[in-house]
Amino acid sequence: MTSATTSTLDSQLFTTWSLNSYSDGSVVVPGGYSGRLWTGECQPQFWSKYQVWEWLQQMMDVYQIDASSMPLHNFDVDGGQLCSMSYQDFLHAAGNVGTVLYHSLAELRLTDPCQSESVHHDVKPTEFDFSCPYPDTVYPSADVCDPSFTSLPPLGSPSSSRTDTKKSHIRTDQVKKHNPRGSHLWEFIRDILLYPERNPGLIKWEDRTEGVFRFLKSEAVAQLWGRRKNNSSMTYEKLSRAMRYYYKREILERVDGRRLVYKFGRNARGWREQET
């Protein structure tokens, strides 16, 4: 359904991010961009850990892989290490899902050098660590932080249309469950929070152990959420309404006075440092 007209998307991404939210459906393209943007370097071999992570997110989204069957900790490696993993290693690290990952990665490695025409104001992966010295200007953070949703697998090769999905019958009870990983807003927020090194100042922990966090770029997060839900007219105003509904369910706790600050409640799970 969604055709990815990649070329124009870049610019539209910019538009999206710089528009202040009142873009009544006229701007943002539904669907997604091809997985190119998030690949700062081109070759998987040169990916940083966070790029590997990004790739994994893409895979999970594209193939609807359940987070529970995708042990991210087994992939705390950089591109070089990732590429040196054998098929067996993948199976080991991710079970059946490993098959998909392995093949997808293989695809990627075959495809061309790179795009590298990403963003002129490119930020090096190394600078993502916490610091995030971004001013107030809106930047196209989608390329580095979109934890989600693409309708196409990021296999930039037109040659092999879709060697993936069916080739290996990956939809063994692990893949393609229901609506696996965070399909809920609070989970989406949580996931952004969980990996600060890849979160370029969108949301920030205020108190990690207490589960207090703050939106730094409310509209940007809203846009991201909108992208996830394929809703181009999402705004922080609306997103926050949904957040407020969480109070009653105790997924979030109210935090007085402080703007853009929320706190996970007893019914929110999976956000703590180490815990189930």
Next chain:
DNA sequence: GCTATTTTTCCTGCTT
């Protein structure tokens, strides 16, 4: 298709 949740939209009023 139906039901129960969740989220999205919109809105009025209040607070920072």
Next chain:
DNA sequence: CAAGCAGGAAAAATAG
């Protein structure tokens, strides 16, 4: 003033 926060209502999406 602009941007957030609060919730109520009701429509739209989703999950099952």
